[in-house]
Amino acid sequence: LDGLNENIKVYGFSLKKSLPRILKLIRYFQITNLLLKKNEYDLIFSHMSPILITLLTLNPRSFKIKKVLWYTHDLPKELYKKIILYISLKITDVVVTASQNSFPFKSKKVKAIGHGINKEFVLSNFNFDRNLNVAIIGRITRSKNIKFIIDSLLSSDFKNKENELIVYITLVFVF
Numbered sequence: 001l002d003g004l005n006e007n008i009k010v011y012g013f014s015l016k017k018s019l020p021r022i023l024k025l026i027r028y029f030q031i032t033n034l035l036l037k038k039n040e041y042d043l044i045f046s047h048m049s050p051i052l053i054t055l056l057t058l059n060p061r062s063f064k065i066k067k068v069l070w071y072t073h074d075l076p077k078e079l080y081k082k083i084i085l086y087i088s089l090k091i092t093d094v095v096v097t098a099s100q101n102s103f104p105f106k107s108k109k110v111k112a113i114g115h116g117i118n119k120e121f122v123l124s125n126f127n128f129d130r131n132l133n134v135a136i137i138g139r140i141t142r143s144k145n146i147k148f149i150i151d152s153l154l155s156s157d158f159k160n161k162e163n164e165l166i167v168y169i170t171l172v173f174v175f
Contacts, residue, residue, distance in 0.1 A: 011035065028055065036061035043068065050088035057091045067092040075104035 011031050036059055044062065046053035046069045053069055056062050069092045076082050086105060089095055095110045097103040103110050 025055075028052075029059070032056055033059055033061070041065050046070065046088075046092075048073070050085045053092060054084055054088045066094075069095045070097070071095060072098040072102040073104075 032055075042065070044053070044056065044065050044067045046056075046067070048071055050069060050071060053067055057067070069088055071085070071088075076085060089105050089107055089109065092109065095103055095107070096113050097110060098112065098114060100112045102112065
């Protein structure tokens with residue numbers, strides 16, 4: 001992630017195989033609590049991470065923040081993953097997906113938008129004429145291509161009146 005703009009911050013922890021999941025979970029809660037305490041977010045975007053958006057919602061500081069889940073996949077085979085995905089649908093404001101068949105549950109919250117996000121379609125009642133503070137949660141892996149996502153945000157039309165880029169705070173975690 002070299003070469004990121006100074007208004008991008010990446011938080012996470014080491015992906016040591018030997019680190020027990022409970023310690024990763026504790027660290028996740030520490031980081032998200034710290035960031036929710038010291039920042040006011042307008043939006044939290046979860047890219048293919050229903051578990052992380054679900055866990056984040058356990059923090060009362062996240063209650064008033066709009067949440068969007070991007071999910072394009074079949075229904076998971078494991079029961080616990082199905083339950084987590086269903087819970088994430090219930091707690092998010094919008095679920096965006098590539099096509100009508102790309103999200104396994106039917107809901108008015110599900111918006112099939114192809115592979116580009118039309119902000120007016122997804123968040124039609126959200127005021128984009130002001131600075132936004134956005135949190136993205138997900139995994140850093142080659143397949144997620146996080147640098148492309150960040151570059152896309154930086155080249156988007158999310159600009160303030162002075163035509164400066166908006167501050168984006170990126171939360172990235174690996175489980």
